[in-house]
Amino acid sequence: MLTNSDIAELTEFRRALHKRPELSGEEVETAAAIVEALKPLNPDRVLKGLGGHGVAAVFDSGVEGPTVLFRAELDALPIQEISDNPWKSEIDGKGHLCGHDGHMTMLLALGRQIAREPVAKGRVVLMFQPAEEDGSGAKAVVADPAYQEIAADWAFAIHIEPGRPFGYVSTKTGLVNCASQGLKINLTGKTAHAADPEDGVSPAQAVAALVPALDGLGQGGRLDDDFRLVTITHAQIGAPTFGVAPGEAVIYATLRTAQDSAMDQIDQDARALAMAEAEKHGLDVSFEVFDAFAASINDPEATEIAVGAMTAIDVESGDYGLPMRASEDFGVFGWGAKAAMLCLGPGDDYAALHNPDYDFPDDLIPVGGAIFERITRDLLGRAER
Template sequence: MMAIDFDPLAFRHALHQYPELSNHEAQSARTIAAQLRDFGLTPHTDVGGHGIVVDIAGREPGPTTLLRADFDALPIHEHTQLDYASCHDGIMHACGHDGHAAALLAVAAQLCQTPPKQGTVILAFQPAEETGEGAARLCADPLLVTRHIDNVYAFHNLPGFAQHKIVVRPSTFACASTGVAIRLYGKTSHAAYPERGVSPANAMSDVMRMLTQLPDAYPSTFSLVTLVHAQLGDPAFGVAPGEATVMATLRSDDNATFHAMQTRLVDHVNAIANRAKLTVDLSWHEPFIAAENSTAHNQVVVNAAQSLGLEVHWLKEPMRWSEDVAEFLARWPGALFGIGSGEHHPQLHNPDYDFPDAILATANALFCRVITHHHGR
C-alpha cells in the first residue's frame, strides 16, 4: 500500500491561521474534507451543520468505534507572535480544536495504511462545540442517528498538566453547564417620583442573592452559580429604572442536579417577579450536559496509555468546564480523556494560548492503541 505523506503540524498551523467561529466553519470543513479525500477516503460532509463523518471499514465484521474531534474557534483576539497566528481579527483557536482535528486526521492517515482488522472506525469532525450545539446536531443527523455504535472516544488538551500525561476519570469527566439571562420588566418614572413607576431594583437584588444561594440546596453534589453580568436601567440620573438584566452560568457534575437547579431557578425567579409586580423573560444559552464516562472505556484508555509508557493521572473531581462530546456519551458508551499540554502552558481561552504540537503524536498513538484494542490489527 502506498505510504501517505501527511504532516499534522503543518495542517494544524494552517487551521490555526484561518480560524472560524462556531456555525461558520465552512472553509475549515472544506480543508478537512479535502485532506480526507487525499487519503483516498470518501467523507460525508455538511453533517449536522459543517460536520464531517468518514467510515473506515475493517476486513472482517466487528464492533463500531467513533472517534470525535472538534474544529471551531473562539471570538478572542490572538496575542501571540506565531508565524501562523490568526489572520482573522478577533477570532482564534484558543482552545486547541485545531490540534484536536489535526490529531484525528493523523489517525485517518494511519488507518488508511493499516486498516482495522475487524469492524468499523468512524471519524467524526464536529463543528460548534464552543456553543454546545454541534454534538447534538451531529448525533441527530440521519447519518448517525440509526447507527449502532459500541465505543466513543475523544480527548481534550489540558494546560496545567505535564505534557503527554493522560488525564482520566470514570463517571463524570466534565460538568454540565448553561448560561441563563433573566430580564425583569417594570415601568420607568421620573427619578423625583419613583413611586409612580415600578422599579425592578429590589427584585434584581433578590434574584442575584437567590442565584448565589442556589447550590446550597444540593450539598451532596458539586454545583456552582457564577454571576457574569448585571444591569439596572440606564445611566441617567433623572430616570428611575424600569428594566433589569441578570446573567449567570450554572454548573453541576450531576445531570439530575443540573436539571433540578434549572427548575428551581425558574420557580424562584417567577415568584420574585410576581411579588414585585414585574414581568420576566428568561432564556437559556450554550447548554451542555455532563460528560459521563463508561468505567470500562475509561479503563481501556488507561491500559492503552500504560502500554505506551505514558503517565496516567486520575482526577478526583470532574473538570468544571463543559464539553459537548457529552451528547455522544449520553447515547453510546465511551470516554473523554485529557492529554497534558504542559504544567505552565497558557490556559485555554486565553489570547496567548497555542496548542502544543508535541502532543499530536501522543494523541495519535493513544487513539491507534485504543483502536487496536477494539478492532485488532
Template sequence: MRNFDHFLTPEEEETLVAFRHDLHRHPELSGEEEWTARQVADFIGARSPDKVLTGLGGHGVAAIYEGAEPGPTLLVRSELDALPIQELSGLDYSSEIEGKAHLCGHDGHTTTLAALSYGLERERPARGRVVLMFQPAEETGAGSAAVITDPRYDEIRPDMSISLHNMPGIPIGHATLAPGIVTCASRGMEVRLTGKTAHASQPETGTSPMAALSTLMPALSALGGGDIKGAHFSMVTVTHASMGEPAYGVAPGAGRLMATLRTKSDGEMAALVAEAEAMVADAAKAAGLTFTISYDDVFDHTENHPEAVQLLEQALDGRGVTHDPGDLPFRGSEDFGRFGQGSKGAMFFLGAGENRPHVHNPDYVFPDELISIGSGVFMRAIRNYLGSAATGDRV
C-alpha cells in the first residue's frame, strides 16, 4: 500500500491510483483531449469546487476553490495530453490506443492535481482562491497560449502559479528547484524547397534540392554555441530531411527539412531564427530553388520567480522533501513559461528515479508514489500562501 499524504484516506489513495491508470489506458494527443478533460471535470466536480470552467483554450479545465476572505489567486497547473508514441512498457494498464501513450507522465501530473480536490473540499483556504488548472496541448507548446488568450482566463488570472514535472535521472522523491531560467525556448522550423522534377536519365533538365539539403543539414547543425550554464546558449538539431519520391526513375524537384531551434532565453531566439533563415535563403538561391519556412511547436523559456521559488522551497522543506538546484537549467522546453509571464511562477522537477527510462521513451513508466509527494508539496504551498479556513494559520 502506497503511503499517501495525510489529507488522503486509504480509500482515496486507491481511487487516485485507479484514476491515473484509467487515464493511462486512454491517451489523447494535443488538442484532442476531450475524453480526458471530461474525466477530470467529473472527478473534480464530485468534490465540491465553487466553479469549474471547461473548454478553456480547447479542452482545458479549471476548478476554483474560494477562500473565506478576499486575497490572492494561486494557480496550480498540470497537463492533459499524451504523445504519438507506441508504448512498450508492458504494464497491465498500458495504452489501449495504437500509437498513442502517456510517456511523459502527464497522467500522473493530472492525478496529482486531482488529489488536491480532496483536501480543498474538506478545508478551503483562509483567503483568496486556488485554481486547479488542467492545461491542454502542452506537448506542442500551443496549450498555455490558447488558455491565456481565452476570454474566460480573466476569471482565474493568478497572482502566483506553480507546477511540477517528473524527471527520470533524479533520485525518486528528490526535487530540483532554483530561481531563474529552468527550461529553454525552442521552436520547430520546417523548410520546403521547390525546384523542378526531371527524368533520372536527364537530371540536368530539372532543379534538385539535393545540394541545398546537403549544405543546410551540417550548416544548421553547426549554428549556435555557448554553455547552458552560462549567459548564452543556442543550438539547432536537424530532426528530419527528405526529397523527391521513393522512385529510381525520377530526379527530385522538392525537398523538406525539419529542425529544432533552441535558445536559453526568448530574447536570443530572434537572432538564431534570423541566422537560420538567412542560411536557408542563401542555400536555396545557390541551387536555383524557391523556399518557404514555417514554425510549429513554439515554446517560450520558463523562468522561476524568486518569490514563487521561496514558496515551493518552504513547502518542500515542510513535507521533508530534499531538494537542490541540480543541473538546472535543462535544455528541454516546457509550456508552463507563459503562465509565469503574467504572474509570479515557478516549476520544480520531482525525481522519478535514477535508473529509469527517460520521458518520451516507449518504455517510460510514471511512479505512482510521486502522486503522494507532489500533492503533499502543493497542499503545503497552498496552506502557506493562503492559510487554512479552519485555523486561519499557515502550516
C-alpha cells in the first residue's frame, strides 16, 4: 500500500516530468529521470536503450513463474500547453497533454510496492516505452534483442481516458483501439506558366478525383471486424501563386481499421486508386507511411484477471465507450503476451486528451498503482517474510 509520503513524492515527480516534455524518439532526459527514480527501489535489473530510449526495470523473485509486464509511455506531444499551473511545460511547443507523465508515475507507484513486498514467483517488468505517439515505440521495443530476455507472458497498461467518471475503468475482451496509419501520396507532373497550362502536367484533376475516391474506401460506421475509415487530413496542389500551373501535389490520408489484417488491404486499395489516377493523368506517384499503429486487442484471460483485480479493490469497471477509433501502440505487446488495456476515467467533464489545457489528475496516481499492484498479486503472489 502506498503511504501519504509516497503519494506526495510521486505527485512531485509527476509534475517534474510534466515540466520537461520530450517528443517521440527524443526522450533522453525523461529516460534518465526514470532511471534515477528507480534506484531506491533496487530492481534486479534495469535495461536501458530499449527500442530507442526505453527503460525496463525487472523485479525477479528467483522462483519459476510468469513474467508480468506493465507499460507506460515516455513521450509527449508537439502542442503548446496553455496553463497557469506552476508545473506547466517549460519547453515551447511541447507538452505532456496525453497523460504519459501520469502513466509513468503509476508504474513507479507499483515499483515502490513491489520493492517493499516482493512477489512470490515469476518476474515483474516495469516497461517505460518510447515513441508511443507516432506508433513506432512498442514495435521497436519488442524487436530489440534485449527485450527477448524479459519477454512478457502477461502485459497490462492503463491509459487515462476522459469522458468517464473519476476512477471508473473501461475495458473489455477484444478490440479496444483501432489500427491506423498515415499514408502520404506524392503526385508529380510538370509545372507550366499559368497562361499555358497545356505545356505542363497538372495533378489537379487527379487530386480532385482521389479525395472522394479515398474517402469512399472507408466511411466508418459500426466498430466491428469490417470497420474501415479513411480521413483526408491534408491536400496541397502546387504553390500558392497565380502565375504557375501546378506540377506537384500531396495528399495525406489516415487509414483506420479494426484489425491489422484489414489495414494491409485498405492500404493496397488506396495505393491502387492513386496509381490508377496517376497513370490516367500522366503523373508519377510515390507513397510514404507514417504513424503506423497496430490494433489493441484485449486477451480474454488478461481482461478477466484485470476485472477481477479491480473488483477486489472496489474499482468500478465496465465496457463504456469501447471499442475506440483512436489508436494506441500497446497492442504490439499482445502479439506475444496475454495483454489488456485499461482506460481510466478522470471525471466526466475533464479536459480532453491532446487539448492545450489538459493535465493529468494526480489523485489517479494511487488508483492506478493499486490496480497494477492487485493484478501483480493475483498473478504472482506475495513472498513470505
